[in-house]
Amino acid sequence: MGLEVCKAVDAAADLDLVALINQGDSLESASGSGARVLVDFTNPGVVMENLRWAIGQGIHVVVGTSGFTEERLAQVRGWLAEKPGVGVVIAPNFGIGAILMMRFAASAARYFDSVEIIEQHHPRKLDAPSGTAMHTARLIAEARKAANCPPMPDATQEELDGARGTDIDGVRVHAVRAAGLVAHQEVLFGAAGETLTIRHDSLDRSSFMPGVVLAVREVVKRPGLTLGLDELLD
Amino acid sequence: MGLEVCKAVDAAADLDLVALINQGDSLESASGSGARVLVDFTNPGVVMENLRWAIGQGIHVVVGTSGFTEERLAQVRGWLAEKPGVGVVIAPNFGIGAILMMRFAASAARYFDSVEIIEQHHPRKLDAPSGTAMHTARLIAEARKAANCPPMPDATQEELDGARGTDIDGVRVHAVRAAGLVAHQEVLFGAAGETLTIRHDSLDRSSFMPGVVLAVREVVKRPGLTLGLDELLD
Amino acid sequence: MGLEVCKAVDAAADLDLVALINQGDSLESASGSGARVLVDFTNPGVVMENLRWAIGQGIHVVVGTSGFTEERLAQVRGWLAEKPGVGVVIAPNFGIGAILMMRFAASAARYFDSVEIIEQHHPRKLDAPSGTAMHTARLIAEARKAANCPPMPDATQEELDGARGTDIDGVRVHAVRAAGLVAHQEVLFGAAGETLTIRHDSLDRSSFMPGVVLAVREVVKRPGLTLGLDELLD
Amino acid sequence: MGLEVCKAVDAAADLDLVALINQGDSLESASGSGARVLVDFTNPGVVMENLRWAIGQGIHVVVGTSGFTEERLAQVRGWLAEKPGVGVVIAPNFGIGAILMMRFAASAARYFDSVEIIEQHHPRKLDAPSGTAMHTARLIAEARKAANCPPMPDATQEELDGARGTDIDGVRVHAVRAAGLVAHQEVLFGAAGETLTIRHDSLDRSSFMPGVVLAVREVVKRPGLTLGLDELLD
Numbered sequence: 001m002g003l004e005v006c007k008a009v010d011a012a013a014d015l016d017l018v019a020l021i022n023q024g025d026s027l028e029s030a031s032g033s034g035a036r037v038l039v040d041f042t043n044p045g046v047v048m049e050n051l052r053w054a055i056g057q058g059i060h061v062v063v064g065t066s067g068f069t070e071e072r073l074a075q076v077r078g079w080l081a082e083k084p085g086v087g088v089v090i091a092p093n094f095g096i097g098a099i100l101m102m103r104f105a106a107s108a109a110r111y112f113d114s115v116e117i118i119e120q121h122h123p124r125k126l127d128a129p130s131g132t133a134m135h136t137a138r139l140i141a142e143a144r145k146a147a148n149c150p151p152m153p154d155a156t157q158e159e160l161d162g163a164r165g166t167d168i169d170g171v172r173v174h175a176v177r178a179a180g181l182v183a184h185q186e187v188l189f190g191a192a193g194e195t196l197t198i199r200h201d202s203l204d205r206s207s208f209m210p211g212v213v214l215a216v217r218e219v220v221k222r223p224g225l226t227l228g229l230d231e232l233l234d
Numbered sequence: 235m236g237l238e239v240c241k242a243v244d245a246a247a248d249l250d251l252v253a254l255i256n257q258g259d260s261l262e263s264a265s266g267s268g269a270r271v272l273v274d275f276t277n278p279g280v281v282m283e284n285l286r287w288a289i290g291q292g293i294h295v296v297v298g299t300s301g302f303t304e305e306r307l308a309q310v311r312g313w314l315a316e317k318p319g320v321g322v323v324i325a326p327n328f329g330i331g332a333i334l335m336m337r338f339a340a341s342a343a344r345y346f347d348s349v350e351i352i353e354q355h356h357p358r359k360l361d362a363p364s365g366t367a368m369h370t371a372r373l374i375a376e377a378r379k380a381a382n383c384p385p386m387p388d389a390t391q392e393e394l395d396g397a398r399g400t401d402i403d404g405v406r407v408h409a410v411r412a413a414g415l416v417a418h419q420e421v422l423f424g425a426a427g428e429t430l431t432i433r434h435d436s437l438d439r440s441s442f443m444p445g446v447v448l449a450v451r452e453v454v455k456r457p458g459l460t461l462g463l464d465e466l467l468d
Numbered sequence: 469m470g471l472e473v474c475k476a477v478d479a480a481a482d483l484d485l486v487a488l489i490n491q492g493d494s495l496e497s498a499s500g501s502g503a504r505v506l507v508d509f510t511n512p513g514v515v516m517e518n519l520r521w522a523i524g525q526g527i528h529v530v531v532g533t534s535g536f537t538e539e540r541l542a543q544v545r546g547w548l549a550e551k552p553g554v555g556v557v558i559a560p561n562f563g564i565g566a567i568l569m570m571r572f573a574a575s576a577a578r579y580f581d582s583v584e585i586i587e588q589h590h591p592r593k594l595d596a597p598s599g600t601a602m603h604t605a606r607l608i609a610e611a612r613k614a615a616n617c618p619p620m621p622d623a624t625q626e627e628l629d630g631a632r633g634t635d636i637d638g639v640r641v642h643a644v645r646a647a648g649l650v651a652h653q654e655v656l657f658g659a660a661g662e663t664l665t666i667r668h669d670s671l672d673r674s675s676f677m678p679g680v681v682l683a684v685r686e687v688v689k690r691p692g693l694t695l696g697l698d699e700l701l702d
Numbered sequence: 703m704g705l706e707v708c709k710a711v712d713a714a715a716d717l718d719l720v721a722l723i724n725q726g727d728s729l730e731s732a733s734g735s736g737a738r739v740l741v742d743f744t745n746p747g748v749v750m751e752n753l754r755w756a757i758g759q760g761i762h763v764v765v766g767t768s769g770f771t772e773e774r775l776a777q778v779r780g781w782l783a784e785k786p787g788v789g790v791v792i793a794p795n796f797g798i799g800a801i802l803m804m805r806f807a808a809s810a811a812r813y814f815d816s817v818e819i820i821e822q823h824h825p826r827k828l829d830a831p832s833g834t835a836m837h838t839a840r841l842i843a844e845a846r847k848a849a850n851c852p853p854m855p856d857a858t859q860e861e862l863d864g865a866r867g868t869d870i871d872g873v874r875v876h877a878v879r880a881a882g883l884v885a886h887q888e889v890l891f892g893a894a895g896e897t898l899t900i901r902h903d904s905l906d907r908s909s910f911m912p913g914v915v916l917a918v919r920e921v922v923k924r925p926g927l928t929l930g931l932d933e934l935l936d
Contacts, residue, residue, distance in 0.1 A: 096580075098662075108572075112564075113357075114357060114411070123388050155358050155360055162400040163399060163409040164362050165408060174410065175393075175398055176408065178422055179346070180346075180428050180905065188410065190415055193670065193676075194563060194566075195414040195668075195669045196666075197667040197669070199664070199667070201664075203661045203662060204661045206660040207662035210579070338900070345802065414669070414675070425798070425799065425912055427906045427907065427909030428800075432901075433901070438895045440895035443894060583880070593857060595859070596862065597862060597865045621825040621879075623828055626828060627868075630864035631864075633876060634862040643858075645816070645856050646816035646891075647815035648814075648815075649892055658882030659881050661882060
């Protein structure tokens with residue numbers, strides 16, 4: 001992932017790659033190189049130390065590492081409070097397509113009688129449904145609750161066990177697993193006489209790079225902590 | 235349905251509509267009109283009497299009425315044995331698209347590691363999954379068994395109840411219900427690096443008419459009993 | 469269309485249908501009935517007179533009639549200036565799904581390298597591409613221009629005439645015509661490793677009714693002229 | 703490609719990989735290893751010599767190399783005539799999904815009023831439409847001609863240049879090019895009230911391996927020359 005980030009930054013005409021820090025390398029090479037932004041795809045064991053150091057140096061940080069609890073976020077906010085010009089973006093997902101899919105789904109949810117989610121993944125996946133599908137379902141459920149939408153129509157009386165999928169806060173989610181698939185999700189909205197479908201197909205992690213590059217560009221303009229890529233997409 | 239059949243026959247350049255028999259009308263009007271083929275979309279209570287009469291008159295019959303048990307079929311075969319030139323086609327489904335979908339699905343089944351079915355219907359439907367989806371799943375399972383296909387790969391360990399759909403003879407089936415849908419089915423085949431999808435969308439019962447017209451054309455060339463439209467599609 | 473509107477208003481729990489005005493009927497029956505909102509699906513020849521009368525009576529108006537030039541809109545604004553509490557909504561399209569599709573497409577346009585539109589309609593349609601597809605393409609082109617997006621990548625050197633569709637402000641649009649289709653549109657966005665697809669399927673004009681009902685509810689809260697349903701969807 | 707073939711053969715429980723011949727290696731290593739089948743993914747400059755040699759040795763051959771003219775095929779048939787037990791399979795495409803797509807498309811073509819093809823590829827592709835799309839269109843056109851199908855309905859009067867795609871023997875083909883795509887094709891069939899869609903998505907060349915393995919298994923049972931994988935799929 002680190003190498004892909006370096007390639008993506010290097011390929012962006014308005015960005016310069018000034019340092020490449022491998023596991024075991026000292027962070028000092030970053031400050032020596034005049035880096036304005038540090039991109040951290042490391043692991044939960046070292047990310048906090050990296051953040052503390054970079055913020056202390058006045059270097060902005062884009063973080064794709066996982067494992068951020070409320071305690072950790074509070075700690076980062078504390079460090080940032082002492083360096084008011086510095087920005088940190090922490091995002092669980094840098095895929096712009098997936099983020100737009102969720103945003104559009106939440107936005108459309110209140111205008112349709114029915115919504116269902118069909119996610120499709122390779123058969124080596126351990127969980128069903130996917131985390132993204134569950135997150136999407138919850139966003140939809142919240143939006144419908146806020147708009148006082150009635151329950152979705154469903155006259156099913158005879159159901160073979162599992163045929164109607166799993167129910168997440170009132171939204172049905174179906175998980176397909178098949179060879180040849182990578183990571184796909186479809187959100188289907190229906191009202192009298194029409195359907196609206198939002199579908200995201202992800203083929204490989206190169207799809208995260210535009211999101212990383214966007215975050216690098218934006219973090220320098222956003223002092224303080226920004227959670228999630230969503231806010232950076234206006 | 236009867237009226238739609240009349241319109242479809244009337245619209246076919248090579249066919250003539252010579253009689254229109256409503257509930258309560260006598261079948262004699264059919265023989266008086268010189269009809270060569272009788273199309274029967276009636277009900278299980280009268281269809282056997284209609285068949286007995288038509289075969290006796292040497293009139294070919296296309297039947298879309300339901301309720302044919304093995305006993306009834308044996309009875310029809312008995313009547314036909316005495317009239318060797320007469321043909322009868324009895325079909326549960328005259329939708330050519332649905333029939334081709336099932337045929338292609340059965341034919342492709344052995345060549346892929348994975349197969350799943352996603353059917354989508356209006357929310358007034360009482361059963362899930364649909365009869366067509368269950369029938370398709372069984373055809374696929376039979377084809378895979380005959381070719382000694384191994385079980386499909388699926389590493390799912392944590393599943394929310396129902397997320398992976400229902401299991402019909404080893405084939406996962408997912409039933410979506412939403413306003414704005416009519417009757418749709420997708421069969422997804424997957425192997426390393428590729429997927430093949432066969433999808434049928436049915437919007438209204440006019441979709442049955444080409445199948446009825448085809449059966450009218452073919453029944454005159456096929457003495458004896460033909461079950462299902464599948465055989466008429468070569 | 470008028471009858472469908474009456475059914476939809478009648479079916480909405482929070483709205484009352486108080487009058488039904490056919491061609492030739494006097495508008496006075498509307499004022500006599502205590503109507504607060506007039507819905508006008510008439511024709512360009514009479515709609516201006518209806519608007520003038522309703523605004524004068526202090527009745528809000530929802531208009532689905534076509535033919536509004538800049539002159540006509542200026543005239544309506546003039547009438548409304550004299551009745552500051554009255555609202556008028558004029559919309560060329562009341563399909564919420566189609567409007568959301570266009571809104572989402574415009575919003576996603578700047579984040580992807582490529583965008584193409586595939587619209588699919590019944591074969592009796594006279595124009596290709598559809599007005600909705602052309603409008604969507606223009607919205608996408610504007611959004612990309614505003615964000616300084618580079619031209620889309622396309623290495624095509626040998627093209628059979630028309631294979632790559634038509635070019636509308638730099639956005640390729642493909643028009644499919646086939647029996648069995650009604651009105652469908654797909655907007656495909658692509659970036660490295662991922663695609664995002666927004667698809668709208670419209671089966672019949674009942675799909676316009678939720679938009680009409682929404683406009684009836686909203687027009688009473690929005691004095692002055694509102695153009696398009698888009699603003700009513702927040 | 704050669705390496706992927708080796709991996710695929712090695713992974714098949716019923717096949718043994720006995721030799722691996724790189725560019726510059728002598729073919730003798732194949733005969734010394736007791737190979738029963740030679741798989742040739744080389745180039746037009748050497749493939750004929752390889753075939754001559756293998757057939758002479760009584761080794762069956764599966765060929766994925768391109769450039770086979772009628773003269774070359776006649777030459778291969780000549781060599782095979784002298785070795786009646788030896789089989790050769792020469793195929794331009796080993797993707798089972800693509801081959802089934804074409805087969806199903808040809809088989810369905812006569813039963814629908816309308817057929818159109820939408821192919822979608824990455825934007826580095828030089829030609830539009832793809833060779834597979836053109837081949838599919840021709841198969842469809844032939845099938846419709848053989849069944850005396852009338853021209854497809856299309857009332858288009860006002861068309862922006864290219865909107866309706868390119869016309870290949872009466873079948874409209876649309877070529878979409880976008881980042882994030884790999885190689886995809888959709889064949890859409892339509893009749894009154896229904897559509898049938900056959901879609902193939904290919905993500906990488908691992909999708910060719912099941913076809914190669916199938917050919918290796920089948921070539922030993924089929925003396926003489928077999929052209930195309932289609933015949934091996936019964």
